[in-house]
Amino acid sequence: MAQPAKFNFDLDLSKATRDSQLIEDRELQQMLDRARAEGHAAGYAEGEQSAQTLALQQLVAATQSLANQAGAFNQAMDEAQNEHFATAAQLGATVGKKLAAHLVAAQPSTEIKALLADCLSTLTRAGHVAIRCNEELSTHIKEIAEEHAANSGFEGRLIILGEPDIPPGDCRIEWSDGGLVREFDTINAQIEEKVAQYVMAKTGRAPHPETPNTTDQAPQANYDDLPADDMLIGEEV
Numbered sequence: 001m002a003q004p005a006k007f008n009f010d011l012d013l014s015k016a017t018r019d020s021q022l023i024e025d026r027e028l029q030q031m032l033d034r035a036r037a038e039g040h041a042a043g044y045a046e047g048e049q050s051a052q053t054l055a056l057q058q059l060v061a062a063t064q065s066l067a068n069q070a071g072a073f074n075q076a077m078d079e080a081q082n083e084h085f086a087t088a089a090q091l092g093a094t095v096g097k098k099l100a101a102h103l104v105a106a107q108p109s110t111e112i113k114a115l116l117a118d119c120l121s122t123l124t125r126a127g128h129v130a131i132r133c134n135e136e137l138s139t140h141i142k143e144i145a146e147e148h149a150a151n152s153g154f155e156g157r158l159i160i161l162g163e164p165d166i167p168p169g170d171c172r173i174e175w176s177d178g179g180l181v182r183e184f185d186t187i188n189a190q191i192e193e194k195v196a197q198y199v200m201a202k203t204g205r206a207p208h209p210e211t212p213n214t215t216d217q218a219p220q221a222n223y224d225d226l227p228a229d230d231m232l233i234g235e236e237v
Contacts, residue, residue: 089198127176131174
């Protein structure tokens with residue numbers, strides 16, 4: 001059997017030459033430079049991508065904020081417009097009621113005359129018709145009722161009842177199986193109810209209460225000097 005060769009530790013590592021190196025220093029430096037360049041490029045690209053992502057996120061956030069502000073602006077405009085409509089409706093109703101009050105005070109028999117004309121023309125066969133009105137207007141209303149009764153062919157009995165608790169301009173007409181009532185306060189209440197419904201639908205709130213104006217009261221009518229029939233507003237020609 002062959003004897004193994006002895007290892008005499010005669011290898012001197014210090015004698016290794018430059019040619020024995022696996023990678024030369026120049027090549028190693030080039031590899032390091034390339035690695036640094038690639039790392040720098042990768043870091044720059046990642047940073048640029050992060051900046052673009054951040055810019056895009058900021059743009060999306062700004063767009064969303066602008067959309068929210070536009071929505072809030074449109075809602076505010078709608079609310080302001082609805083509030084304007086509601087205020088205009090209340091103002092119109094208030095002015096209309098004041099004008100109507102002045103007109104009724106100035107010519108309280110005008111609407112009663114129109115009501116009598118409509119009723120007596122359809123009640124020609126009624127046995128009697130009772131007319132309740134303000135006592136200071138009863139004489140004038142009697143003349144108007146008799147005139148319309150004659151023109152319409154009414155042959156029944158006319159009863160004129162002047163009552164102090166009936167305001168000027170109000171009237172109640174009664175016959176055997178029916179009747180009509182004209183009350184200024186009731187008409188005002190109906191108008192206020194309709195306006196309140198409109199305001200609630202537009203704004204979701206109740207109408208603002210009206211501020212009483214003591215200097216803007218309806219004038220007191222002088223029933224001793226009533227205008228002639230042909231001077232009344234609403235007179236049919």
